[in-house]
Each structure stands twice: as structure tokens, then as C-alpha cells.
Amino acid sequence: MEEGGFVSFSPGKFLHDVRAEAERVTWPSRRATLVTTGAVLAMAGMASVFFFVVDQLIGLGLRQLFGLGG
Template sequence: MKFLQEVRSEAARVTWPTRRATLQTTAAVLGMAALTSIFFFVVDQVIGLGVRELFGLGG
């Protein structure tokens, strides 16, 4: 019982982010994930093109 009271007490002390801060952070994370995926897609295509040209594979 004491443990649950302490947990409740600690949870009350937490500073929760605002809805706006949460949405801004989420948007930033999704934006960076999108940019990173585009970057790696382009790098993969360039490396693939280089390998195909080097070994004469593909169309």
C-alpha cells in the first residue's frame, strides 16, 4: 500500500508536456524520420547504380 502511495506522489510531481509541445516534438521526429529515409533511399540508389555500372548488370 505504501508503495502505491509513493508512486502516486511521484506521478503528481511529474511535469507533463503540453499538448502543443507534444505535437511539435512528434512533428519534428516524423519530419526527421522522413528526411532520413529519403536520404538513405537516394544513397542506396546511387550505390546500386554504381554497382550495376561497375559489373555491367541490369538494363
């Protein structure tokens, strides 16, 4: 910290540091990214179907319990 409690900031140094750090990162392969994306989408789809079914069953149970909906 510099005098007065302020931190100096250099946009040029910041961008240089960001680029240097990005070069050190081990990026996943395209295939790994696609496989992971597919798994996430599949799980989201299965969760959606599960919660839809549970919601319908709870709704059906409540309608039966309270005699609503003919």
C-alpha cells in the same frame, strides 16, 4: 534489507509512491508534445528519403561497375 537478504515489498506502498512521483513530474503541454512529435516524424521522413536515395545511387554505381542489369 531485512534479515535473510530479502527486501520487503508492499504493492500498496509502491502504487502510492508511483502516484506521488507522477504528481511531481512537470508534464509538457499538449502543444509541446504535438510540436515535438511533428519534428520527430519530419526527421524520420527526411532520413528515410536520404537513405533511399543513397541506396539507389550505390546500387546504380555497383550495377555500372559490374555491368549488371542491362
